[in-house]
Amino acid sequence: MAAKNGSEAAEEHTSSAEIRSFFDSAPPLKNSLEITDKLKEFLDKNSLSAGDGRANRIVCVTSGGTTVPLEQRCVRYIDNFASGHRGAASTEYFLKAGYVVIFLYRRGTCQPYCRSLPADPFLExxxxxxxxxxKVREPHSEAVKMAISDHQNVVEKGQLLKLPFTTIFEYLQMLQMVATSLRGLGPHAMFYLAAAVSDFYVPWKSMAEHKIQSxxxxxxxSLVQVPKMLAVLRKEWAPFAYCISFKLETDKNILLKKADMALSKYKMHVVVANELSTRNEEVVVVTGDEKVSVCRDKTQVGCDVEDPLIKLLVEKHAIHIVDSCS
Amino acid sequence: MAAKNGSEAAEEHTSSAEIRSFFDSAPPLKNSLEITDKLKEFLDKNSLSAGDGRANRIVCVTSGGTTVPLEQRCVRYIDNFASGHRGAASTEYFLKAGYVVIFLYRRGTCQPYCRSLPADPFLExxxxxxxxxxKVREPHSEAVKMAISDHQNVVEKGQLLKLPFTTIFEYLQMLQMVATSLRGLGPHAMFYLAAAVSDFYVPWKSMAEHKIQSxxxxxxxSLVQVPKMLAVLRKEWAPFAYCISFKLETDKNILLKKADMALSKYKMHVVVANELSTRNEEVVVVTGDEKVSVCRDKTQVGCDVEDPLIKLLVEKHAIHIVDSCS
Structure with a gap:
């Protein structure tokens, strides 16, 4: 085995001290003022400062993977393969359902409305x-038209705010900023946490300053665990928001068990369970009451599993809003 | 320290057994037949089967970084930050100098003629x-025109063959294929090895099959060293080709010493030494005889350090060809 876990007896719960220590040791976010301004402007534009009702629902979709730097002047890092396809597709369906979307995505990963483009769309x-x-080359003309016009449309109307991250440090700091800025919206805000967040990291201070010599x-x-921020998001950052996290495994035998554990441990409203090899065909929506399998409609061309998935989540969110307000 | 090296007393030289073991344990290249065909067609088209003289010089430029998978059904991997800017820029100058170029590049990194485009050119x-x-948005119109027309031009004329890789396993297998296919060209072939190749890897067989559990x-x-293929490239794969490797360090105090070591250890003709923070301004061309500092021409707009660098290397290659043929 290339990797092994340390003592299973260690503390299960994320302590405030652990989280403070993570943020204290993180390199400060370079553009935090700019992000604050963008968020404020975006929420103002969508009259979300005191939103309620269907028109004012907002979701923060996180997408793509975070990196873990192994050196301070970063040459090497640990990454994961997440393409951002799930987050990009889901963003399109949330927009279609009338949501305003904050798309917190890994630089360079898949963008909304660009899923059917070739690998290097610019050159191809x-x-x-x-x-x-x-001229647009013929086989791609429909895809190009959709990508450019639909993308331009939602950005110009101010329904989509895109915020890019790269490292685990950037991601968690930005998620905290988004979450606290949405706190005032109470149950009308949703978090759809599809990003593949690193489980292990090297604390900044114990990191090699220069390139590791071969x-x-x-x-x-030796990497230490990233404190589980989901619990903090639910408890402190945005306690009334509707929270959905994802569980991806390559071993389907442990998938549903792990999804159940995440649900109870982090107090998520929903955990979407997916297996690596079939994730674009089927997912299981796990809540405290039930496990609902959601499948892509194979009878129609171009259908995504995200289409029925977002429909189901939008319904559940509506119930959450009604329950919270009554 | 997050990382430490093991016994310095271990064998310095790469043994044939080590290399055989690396290739034997690597997952087989999926598209190797396709790559063989593409290489053959490309060399035939450029009448390089029995090439000599100025018109028939060819260079294999490697570009971007290799990944090291940490799991067999790869979710996590180690990567490095290489943008591929150096390789893309150098490819343009080699083409300008009349070379035929095989661009062996990391998927998703910078492409020739695309360096002055914004981060997401398709959407921006x-x-x-x-x-x-x-319509092309005004500030980008020149850059877009150059990217699309110049790129299209060299690809259509058959002067540029692009081969993408992702993992260290793919990269080294593809480099071997290119090198052995260019062996017949003797001194007319050049290897310009600008890719950031992983130093450490997890052998495929000792790798976790499923996602590592947090x-x-x-x-x-525990990662083991990637066998140093440079020595094998020089000695076995393409013994008469002109070989240039790169040394990148963040600590300038050890840079030139390490470049000298690489030169003698791997029998490179040239090692290009560059420091992370100034690599786009200045590099040092290290040979057995001398160390020549090459700087970007700061008096002119849009000049790259690769412009004088490639000019110098093309001169040195010409001398190598003459020396080899006399």
Whole structure:
């Protein structure tokens, strides 16, 4: 085994001290003032300062994976393969359902309305005709039109705010900023936490300053657990918001058990369980009461599992709002 | 310290057994037949089967970083920050100098002629006017025109072959394929190894099959050294080719010493030494005879350090060809 876990006897709960220590040791967010301004402007524009009712529902969709730097002047880092496809697709369906969306995404991952483009759309979709004409290559013309016009449309109308992150440090600081800025919206806010957040990290202060040298022996690394922020998000940052987290496993035998554990441990309203190999076909929506399997409609072309998934979550969110307000 | 090296007393030289073991344990390259065909077609098209003289010089530029999977059904991996900017810029200057280029690059990194585009060129450069018109946004129009037309031009003329990789396993297998296919070209082939190749990896067989579980303790990982393929490239794969490798450090105090070591240890013709913070301004070209500092021309707008660097290397390569043929 390349990796092994340490003492299982260690404290299960995330203590406030652990979280304070994580944030204290994190490199400060470079553009935090700019993010604060963007958030304020976005919420004002959507009249969400004192929102209620269907028109004012907002969701923060997190998407893509976080990196864990292994060196302070970062050359190497641990990453994960998350493409951001789930987050991008879900964002489209939330917008369609009338939600305002904050898309907190990993730089370079999949963007809303761009899912059916080729791998390098910029170089693959266009053709140079002459000095003043650039043409869209035929097989891609529909996809390009949708990507550019639909994306432009929601950004210009101010229904979509996109905030990029790279490291685990950036992600958790930004999530805290978004969450506290949405606290005033109470149950009308939703968190749809589809980002693949690193479980382990190297605390900034114990990190090598310079590039790790490749000598002649093996490299031994010791990473510590990232404090579980889900519990803090629920308890402190946005206690009335509707919270959905994801559980991804490659081993389906432990998937539902782990989803149940996440539900009770972090007090999520919903945990969406998905297995790596079938995640675009089927997911299981796990709540305290039930486990509902949600499948992609295979009878129609171009249908996504996110279509029925978001419909179901929007219904559950509506019930949460009614319950919270009564 | 997050990382420490093991025994410095271990064997310094890469043994054939080590290399065989690396390749034997690597997951097989999925598209190796396709790559073989593409290489053959590309060399035939450029009449490089029995090339000599200026017109038939060819360079394999490697670019971007390799990943190291930590799990077999890969969720997590170690990566490095390499943008591929150096490799993309150098490719443009090699093409300008009349070389045919094999661009062996990390998926998603910087592409030739695309360096002056914004971060997400597809969404940022175009504007939707109506059903049949897409416009290039003004500040980007020159950059877009250059990217699309120049890129299209060299690909269509068959002067540029692009081969993408992701993992360290893919990269080294593909490098071996390219190198052995260029062996017949003797001194007319050049290897410009700008890719940031992982130093440490987890052997496939000792890798966790499923996603590593985050229990409650720390994660201890042990990585072993990637065998140094540079020596094998020089000695076996393409013994007459002109070979240039790169040394990047964040600590300038050890940079030139490490470049000298690489030069003698792997029998490179040139090692290009660069320090992380100034790498786009200055590099040092290290050979057995001398160390030449090469700087970007700051008096002109839009000049790259790769411009004088490639000029110098092209001269040195010409001397190598003459020396080898006499």
């Amino acid at each position: 979709c266009f053709e140079f005709i002459d000095e003043s004409h650039i 000598g002649s022996g093996p490299l031994d690394m | 450069c175009f504007e939707f006017i109506d059903e049949s018109h897409i 229990g409650s303790g720390p994660l201890d990982m």
